[in-house]
Amino acid sequence: xxxxxxxxxxxxxxxxxxxxxxxxxxxxxxxxxxxxxxxxxxxxxxxxxxxxxxxxxxxxxxxxxxxxxxxxxxxxxxxxxxxxxxxxxxxxxxxxxxxxxxxxxxxxxxxxxxxxxxxxxxxxxxxxxxxxxxxxxxxxxxxxxxxxxxxxxxxxxxxxxxxxxxxxxxxxxxxxxxxxxxxxxxxxxxxxxxxxxxxxxxxxxxxxxxxxxxxxxxxxxxxxxxxxxxxxxxxxxxxxxxxxxxxxxxxxxxxxxxxxxxxxxxxxxxxxxxxxxxxxxxxxxxxxxxxxxxxxxxxxxxxxxxxxxxxxxxxxxxxxxxxxxxxxxxxxxxxxxxxxxxxxxxxxxxxxxxxxxxxxxxxxxxxxxxxxxxxxxxxxxxxxxxxxxxxxxxxxxxxxxxxxxxxxxxxxxxxxxxxxxxxxxxxxxxxxxxxxxxxxxxxxxxxxxxxxxxxxxxxxxxxxxxxxxxxxxxxxxxxxxxxxxxxxxxxxxxxxxxxxxxxxxxxxxxxxxxxxxxxxxxxxxxxxxxxxxxxxxxxxxxxxxxxxxxxxxxxxxxxxxxxxxxxxxxxxxxxxxxxxxxxxxxxxxxxxxxxxxxxxxxxxxxxxxxxxxxxxxxxxxxxxxxxxxxxxxxxxxxxxxxxxxxxxxxxxxxxxxxxxxxxxxxxxxxxxxxxxxxxxxxxxxxxxxxxxxxxxxxxxxx
Numbered sequence: 176x177x178x179x180x181x182x183x184x185x186x187x188x189x190x191x192x193x194x195x196x197x198x199x200x201x202x203x204x205x206x207x208x209x210x211x212x213x214x215x216x217x218x219x220x221x222x223x224x225x226x227x228x229x230x231x232x233x234x235x236x237x238x239x240x241x242x243x244x245x246x247x248x249x250x251x252x253x254x255x256x257x258x259x260x261x262x263x264x265x266x267x268x269x270x271x272x273x274x275x276x277x278x279x280x281x282x283x284x285x286x287x288x289x290x291x292x293x294x295x296x297x298x299x300x301x302x303x304x305x306x307x308x309x310x311x312x313x314x315x316x317x318x319x320x321x322x323x324x325x326x327x328x329x330x331x332x333x334x335x336x337x338x339x340x341x342x343x344x345x346x347x348x349x350x351x352x353x354x355x356x357x358x359x360x361x362x363x364x365x366x367x368x369x370x371x372x373x374x375x376x377x378x379x380x381x382x383x384x385x386x387x388x389x390x391x392x393x394x395x396x397x398x399x400x401x402x403x404x405x406x407x408x409x410x411x412x413x414x415x416x417x418x419x420x421x422x423x424x425x426x427x428x429x430x431x432x433x434x435x436x437x438x439x440x441x442x443x444x445x446x447x448x449x450x451x452x453x454x455x456x457x458x459x460x461x462x463x464x465x466x467x468x469x470x471x472x473x474x475x476x477x478x479x480x481x482x483x484x485x486x487x488x489x490x491x492x493x494x495x496x497x498x499x500x501x502x503x504x505x506x507x508x509x510x511x512x513x514x515x516x517x518x519x520x521x522x523x524x525x526x527x528x529x530x531x532x533x534x535x536x537x538x539x540x541x542x543x544x545x546x547x548x549x550x551x552x553x554x555x556x557x558x559x560x561x562x563x564x565x566x567x568x569x570x571x572x573x574x575x576x577x578x579x580x581x582x583x584x585x586x587x588x589x590x591x592x593x594x595x596x597x598x599x600x601x602x603x604x605x606x607x608x609x610x611x612x613x614x615x616x617x618x619x620x621x622x623x624x625x626x627x628x629x630x631x632x633x634x635x636x637x638x639x640x641x642x643x644x645x646x647x648x649x650x651x652x653x654x655x656x657x658x659x660x661x662x663x664x665x666x667x668x669x670x671x672x673x674x675x676x677x678x679x680x681x682x683x684x685x686x687x688x689x690x691x692x693x694x695x696x697x698x699x700x701x702x703x704x705x706x707x708x709x710x711x712x713x714x715x716x717x718x719x720x721x722x723x724x725x726x727x728x729x730x731x732x733x734x735x736x737x738x739x740x741x742x743x744x745x746x747x748x749x750x751x752x753x754x755x756x757x758x759x760x761x762x763x764x765x766x767x768x769x770x771x772x773x774x775x776x777x778x779x780x781x782x783x784x785x786x787x788x789x790x791x792x793x794x795x796x797x798x799x800x801x802x803x804x805x806x807x808x809x810x811x812x813x814x815x816x817x818x819x820x821x822x823x824x825x826x827x828x829x830x831x832x833x834x835x836x837x838x839x840x841x842x843x844x845x846x847x848x849x850x851x852x853x854x855x856x857x858x859x860x861x862x863x864x865x866x867x868x869x870x871x872x873x874x875x876x877x
Contacts (some may be wrong), residue, residue, distance in 0.1 A: 200434065201714035201722050202707065204634030209729045210431045212604070217454040217487045224494035227458070234459060235411055241445035242407060243369035243572040248276050253381055261549050265289055266328035268545065270552045271335075275377035278563035279370070279571075282344040282552040283337045283378065284317050286328035287387060294389035296528035297333040297382045299408070299415075300324055301375050303399030303422075304440075306342045307547055312555045316342045318547040320401075325543040326521060331529070333388050337378050339400060340370050340564060341442065344553050347564040349440040352724055357568070359816040360441070361732055364823035365572040367442040371400070372407040373571075379414055391416065392528045396520060398422050398512055402468075402476075403443050410459035417527040419466040419520045422473055422510060425480030427452045431728050437721045438475040448599075448823050450730035454487035461488070462497035464527040468516050470506045478505055500527075514540060574815075574825045577854060578832065583862050593828055593836055594797060600821040601738035601794050606632060609747050614638070615678045621645050622697075626675050631707065631743045632736075638711045639744045640672045640703040642694075652699030653779045653805075654748070658741050658795065659703060660788035663690070664710045672703055672710070689785065689809050689845070699778070702748050706740035706791070708733060727822065734791055734819035741795040745780065777802060785809035790818045790830065797836050805841035810874065813851035831855045838868060846874030 200206070219234060221227045239245040253273040261268040269285040288295070305319035315338035317324075327334035341349035349367045351357035360366065375395070383390040394417040395405045402423015409418035429435045445456075457467075465488070469481045485503050492501040502523070506516040518535040525533040553559070563570065581589055611629040618624070622644040631637045646652075659668060667687050671694070674681040683695040694701065708714060714722060726733045780801040784792035789811035796806045812818035815825040824833075834842065835855035839862070844852060849871050859868035 200725065201718055202634060202725075203432075205632060206431050206634070206725055206729070208633045209731075210427045213427055213450055213452045213729065217452050218458055218491065219451065219455050227461075227491065227494060231459065234455065237449050238407070238445065238456060238459065239411055241364075241366075241448055241451075242372050242411075243365055243446070244373060244411070248373060248571075250377070250380065251277060253377060253384075255381055255384075258552050261545055263289075263325075263543065263545070266325065266543075268324075268328075268550065270550065271381075272552050272559070273377070273381060275374045276563075278561040279374075279567055280345050280559055280562055280564055281337055281374050281378070282315055282317070283335055284321070284324065284550055284552075285385075286324040286332075286334040286336070288328055288331055288333075291387045295331060295333050295387055296392035296394065296524070297335070297385075297388045298324075298327050298524065299375060299378050299382065299393065299395045300327075300334055300336045301371070301378075301395065301397035301401040301404040301408070302337060302339050302342075303397060303401040304339070304342060309547065312551075313342070313344050313346065314547040314551050315344050318550045320397075321545060321550065322540070322543065323396075323517065325545075326517075326540055327524075329543065330521070330525075332524070333382065333385065335378050335382055337374055339442070340367055340374070340567070341440070343564070344551065345558070345562055345564040347567050349442045351441055351568060352727070353440045353720065356720075358723065358820040359825070360568065361446070361727055361820040361822055362815040362825040363572050363574060364446045364448070364826045365568055366444060366446050367440075367568070368403065368407060368445055370567060370571055371404045371442055372411065375404055375408045376412050379408070379412060383414070390414065394419065394524050394528055396421065396524075398468075399510065400440075400442055406456055406460070407445075409463065409465070410456055415463065417464040417466075417524060418460050419468060419523050421468040421512075421516060421520065422470065422476045424453055424457060424467075424484060425476050426454065426483050427728060428483070429477050429480035431725045433477070434721070435475055435477065435480075436724050436728060444728060446823060447728060447730040454484050457484050457488055458491040461491045462495040462500060464500040464523070465492075465502075466520060466523040467501075467503045468506070468520055469504070470508045470511060470513075470516065472508060473510045475510055481505070572826065575828055575832075577829065580861065581858060586858070586862060590836055593832065596824065596827045597794055597797050597833070597836070600732070600824055601735045601798060603632060603736075603739045606743065609743075609750070611747060615676050617678045619680045624675050624680065626672070627747075628711075629743070629747050631740045635707050635736075635740070636712060637707060637740045637744060638705050639747065640675050640701075641748060642697065642701040644697065644700070647700045651778060653781050654700045654702060654745075655693065655697075656741065656745055656780055656782045656792070656795075657690075657693065657701065657703045658737075658782065658784040658788045658792040659705045659709050660784070660786060660791070661709050661713060662786055663784075663788060664705065664713075668703070669710055672705075693783065700748075702744065704741050704744040706737035706744075708737070723820075730822065732820045732822050735794075735821050737791050737819075738794045738798065741782075741791065742799060745795075745799065745801075779803040779805070781805045781807055783807040783809075785811075787812060787819050790815075790821075790833070793833060793837070794821070797833075803840075805843070806837055807843045808845065808847075810846045811844065813847065829854075834869070835859070839863060839866075842869035843872060844869050845872045847871075 255273040259270045271283040302316040305316040307314040307318045317336040324334040340347040351360045396419040398421035402420040405420035518538040522533040522535045525531045609629040614626040616625040626640045782792040782796040789808040831854040
């Protein structure tokens with residue numbers, strides 16, 4: 176680039192964005208149904224000021240939890256340091272470095288009037304995505320948004336402008352799931368939105384420590400990513416007196432159904448474990464003065480979604496008889512920063528932080544631009560000690576610590592608590608009919624071979640294959656449920672099962688271990704399940720990232736719903752006869768069975784899977800209604816980080832603790848280091864000292 180400035184806006188695309196396409200994503204109908212389900216409770220079910228006021232502290236706690244801020248990190252010393260100043264005719268800029276947590280550095284500029292008389296209102300300006308770089312030196316997004324802060328300082332405010340984690344002078348990461356394949360963020364419950372919110376809260380801590388700041392008159396604003404952070408901070412920090420988010424919010428209908436998620440990085444989203452739509456977040460700002468600002472052709476914050484949220488805000492502000500504190504501005508243009516939306520925002524803060532009525536048309540905004548180099552906090556190449564910005568995603572949300580040894584008396588209660596946590600990550604609403612479709616069915620060497628598709632949930636079709644020998648169902652033989660992932664499908668099982676679809680049987684010798692042994696030495700019915708996104712229902716790899724991100728926005732994960740698919744497949748296999756018949760009185764009810772469906776006679780079930788599918792099979796076994804079951808896992812991952820994603824589960828228990836939940840039912844672990852499961856083995860030894868558990872075996876050869 177030489178001496179030329181290089182500036183890039185991660186969310187601003189001059190041409191038509193690549194995600195703005197006519198074709199729908201995989202599972203489009205499912206996403207519509209689930210989005211509508213959450214949209215039906217836009218304010219978490221509250222309908223009055225009294226109800227909302229009583230619930231607000233807990234709702235704030237839940238939002239902090241979904242940002243990774245419950246419990247809040249320790250508010251230690253900021254170790255704030257001014258590294259230099261810039262003098263202008265009507266204001267001064269202080270170049271500020273502080274630590275929001277030890278080793279988590281924030282580079283910022285503080286703008287203040289040249290002459291300060293008494294305590295002044297203050298603005299926390301949180302930046303959007305604007306990468307400012309010259310010759311490989313990062314100057315931070317604060318340099319791009321300086322014109323906002325300059326106006327505030329020249330007009331009697333103290334304004335603190337914070338760099339973002341991703342684009343600050345000491346950069347971290349915003350794109351763990353969007354670009355880097357870090358799906359373990361979902362299991363950990365980590366989002367960079369939490370870091371941005373925390374840095375902003377600590378920015379307010381710094382502002383209230385300044386003698387020239389009136390702590391009762393603090394406003395928060397920012398656009399794009401800064402608009403989103405304005406919502407988080409306005410919702411969780413009650414020191415904020417007025418909020419003006421600019422182009423920072425839209426609803427799940429836009430994000431999930433219309434695909435706006437594909438234009439955003441991870442910093443725009445909380446970990447939605449409580450399954451909220453965005454109006455619930457927005458309403459937590461009430462009844463503070465709130466100015467919602469957007470433009471009419473913003474592709475990543477569409478006007479329709481903004482207006483839907485605003486309609487819910489009108490209800491909430493109406494409950495508090497504070498409708499006059501709420502306003503909406505829709506300017507012209509795309510994802511742009513224009514005087515048309517800036518000047519009314521300035522006027523909003525004049526009204527609510529100074530008590531002045533100002534006509535936006537009279538606001539003057541002369542060019543006060545400062546060279547980017549002059550705003551840099553750190554010297555080029557300077558790195559302060561113990562910087563964690565680039566790795567903060569590793570530690571900002573801690574994984575659950577390994578529990579201390581649990582005795583037999585306490586285990587029952589702990590187990591029930593953990594099982595509830597598992598259920599919350601993989602259960603579903605009352606399912607509808609299976610609507611099964613027989614793909615193929617034929618006899619071969621005394622066994623019935625069949626494949627069929629069925630509806631797991633609205634908009635989700637799943638395929639299963641069964642091989643049932645004579646007497647398998649009537650006897651007490653074990654039903655082997657084999658859970659596939661794409662690796663197993665592409666590793667040979669896909670060809671084998673595809674032969675069944677074509678009414679042929681492939682030679683068992685073609686299969687690799689462990690599948691060759693399972694099929695060749697069959698000791699009961701075999702049921703192969705390809706949950707959504709695997710095998711026949713697989714979607715192109717190019718779509719996988721955005722499909723997975725949509726699940727997370729709905730408070731789910733793809734792997735969690737795959738657990739549900741497995742449970743539904745087992746229920747379908749159990750079912751037989753006319754689906755319109757009433758079940759026998761002796762049939763056990765199940766949350767995964769279709770209404771009025773009889774079931775096959777009970778038989779023991781074994782859940783089997785390999786690699787990354789192993790935890791899916793494990794959780795399916797834990798949630799199944801099978802009276803007798805066992806689990807066999809080949810080459811299982813030993814941590815959630817290395818396995819499939821289940822929303823926030825790593826904050827509750829590790830994989831060894833999840834495995835322990837199967838006890839005392841048989842568990843066989845094959846091809847995995849025994850020491851990785853020592854916690855579960857030690858627990859079993861305390862519960863049943865004379866019975867070795869689990870069983871460990873070496874990985875079968877090819």
